[in-house]
Amino acid sequence: MKEYFPRVSDKVLFDHLESKGAVLVEGAKWCGKTTSAKHIAKSVIEMDRPDMTEQYQQMARIKPSNLLEGETPHLIDEWQIATNIWNAVRYEVDRRGEFGQFILTGSSVPAKLDESMHTGTGRIVRMRMRPMSLFESRDSSGQVSLGDLFNGKNISAMDDHSIDDIAFLICRGGWPAALNRSEKIALKQAFDYYDAVINDDISRVDGVKRDPERTKRVMRSYARNVSTQVSLETIRTDVISNDIETFDKESLYGYLNSLKRIFVIEDSPAWNPNLRSKAAIRTSDTRYFVDPSVATAALGMGPKDLINDLELMGLIFENLCVRDLRIYAEALDGTVYHYRDKAGLECDAVIHLRNGRYGLIEVKLGGDNLINEGAESLKKLAERIDTEKMSDPAFMMVLCGVAPFAYKREDGVYVVPITCLKD
Numbered sequence: 001m002k003e004y005f006p007r008v009s010d011k012v013l014f015d016h017l018e019s020k021g022a023v024l025v026e027g028a029k030w031c032g033k034t035t036s037a038k039h040i041a042k043s044v045i046e047m048d049r050p051d052m053t054e055q056y057q058q059m060a061r062i063k064p065s066n067l068l069e070g071e072t073p074h075l076i077d078e079w080q081i082a083t084n085i086w087n088a089v090r091y092e093v094d095r096r097g098e099f100g101q102f103i104l105t106g107s108s109v110p111a112k113l114d115e116s117m118h119t120g121t122g123r124i125v126r127m128r129m130r131p132m133s134l135f136e137s138r139d140s141s142g143q144v145s146l147g148d149l150f151n152g153k154n155i156s157a158m159d160d161h162s163i164d165d166i167a168f169l170i171c172r173g174g175w176p177a178a179l180n181r182s183e184k185i186a187l188k189q190a191f192d193y194y195d196a197v198i199n200d201d202i203s204r205v206d207g208v209k210r211d212p213e214r215t216k217r218v219m220r221s222y223a224r225n226v227s228t229q230v231s232l233e234t235i236r237t238d239v240i241s242n243d244i245e246t247f248d249k250e251s252l253y254g255y256l257n258s259l260k261r262i263f264v265i266e267d268s269p270a271w272n273p274n275l276r277s278k279a280a281i282r283t284s285d286t287r288y289f290v291d292p293s294v295a296t297a298a299l300g301m302g303p304k305d306l307i308n309d310l311e312l313m314g315l316i317f318e319n320l321c322v323r324d325l326r327i328y329a330e331a332l333d334g335t336v337y338h339y340r341d342k343a344g345l346e347c348d349a350v351i352h353l354r355n356g357r358y359g360l361i362e363v364k365l366g367g368d369n370l371i372n373e374g375a376e377s378l379k380k381l382a383e384r385i386d387t388e389k390m391s392d393p394a395f396m397m398v399l400c401g402v403a404p405f406a407y408k409r410e411d412g413v414y415v416v417p418i419t420c421l422k423d
Helices: 008-019 033-040 053-062 064-068 085-096 146-150 163-172 183-204 212-224 232-239 249-261 292-299 303-307 310-330 368-384
Strands: 022-027 043-046 074-077 102-106 124-129 334-340 346-353 358-366 395-402 405-408 414-417
Touching (some): 008 310, 022 033, 033 074, 064 074, 146 310, 146 358, 146 395, 163 183, 163 292, 163 310, 163 358, 183 249, 183 292, 232 249, 303 310, 310 346, 310 358, 368 395
Parallel strands (some): 022 102, 022 124, 043 074, 358 395
Antiparallel strands (some): 334 346, 346 358, 405 414
C-alpha cells in the first residue's frame, strides 16, 4: 500500500467535521484532495468513476439520497459532476442533525448553480487544499513552527540546502505524484499538469472552448509577472501583440476567471493596517499561482534555467513561500496578505490571525545583503503602524531560500530558511 503523507490540512478538516454537518474540500487537481479525504472518510463514492458517472448523474436527478448512504463521514468525490447533490447533502444534514456526516471534494467551482440551491450556510463549510508544502513533502525539517513565532518562543535550527536544491523544489512543486520519484519524473509532473490545464481543464470548467495557444500566453504572462502587482491591462497587452484589439478585457477576464475556478491562480489581497502616516496603500492584488511549478512550466524552465536567472528565481521563490505560508497560516486560523504603499515600502507576506495578531514577513532568496535589506524594510513598516489602534506585530521574519541557520537577530527580526518552517 502506498505510503500516506500527512497533510497540514488534515487537522483543518478534522476541526471542520467536528463543527459542521459537511465539509467541501476544494483545490487544484492532483493536489491530493481525494487521497486526504479517503484517509479520513469511512465510506466513499467517486462521481468521476468512468463506468458509473452517467448512472450516478441519473441517480442524482431521480433520488440523490441513495448517493448519500454509507458510514460517516461519507466522501462524495468530484461532487460538482452532479450539482444537485449539494441540496441533497444540505437537506440530509438538517434531517440527521449531526456533525461530521459528509465530505465533498471538487477540482472546480461549478459554472452554474440552480437558483433553488441553498447556500449551505451553517451546514456545509468550505476549505481550500493546495499542493504540498515543503514540510508536508518532507523537504522541510519543521524545526521552526509558525505557531511558535506567534507565541514568542525561541527558535534555533540548522539548514544545509543549496541554491540548486531550492531551484529543484520550485520546479518540482508540491504535487504528490512527484514525491519519491527520479528527478526526471518528478519534474515532469508540473508540465503534465500545465498541459492538462491548457488543453482541457480551462474549457471544461464552464463549457466555453478556449484557445490553448492563448491560454499558454496568458499563463506565460502571469508567470513573467509573478509576485508583482502588475495590472491586468499589462497582462492583456502582453498576451497578444498582433490582434490586441480582438483580445479585450472581457476575453482576458474569461480566461483568468476560469483559471481561478480550477484553482490554478490564487492572487494575494492587500493588507490595510492602521498607520501613523497618511501613506497611500496600493490595493492591487499580488499575482501568484497555486504552486510555483506552474510558473516554471508556463515559462518552459527547469532548475538550471532558474539558476541562470536569479532575479526571476527570486520572484518564483516568493510564490513557493506564499504557498507554504497559506497552508501553515490556515492551520492557525490565519490569512496571508501583502503590503505595498505608494512610497515603495512593501512587505511580501502579512499573516493575520482571527484573534487580531499578525506577523510581517519579507521573502529573500539568500545572502547577507538581501537579508539585511529585508529586515530594514520590516522594521520601517513596523514603525509606521499606529500601535494605539492595533497591536505591535507578533513577529518579523525574513524567510530565506538559502541560509545556514534559523535564528533571531539582535534587532528582533527572525531569519528562517523555508526548509526549516512548518505550521
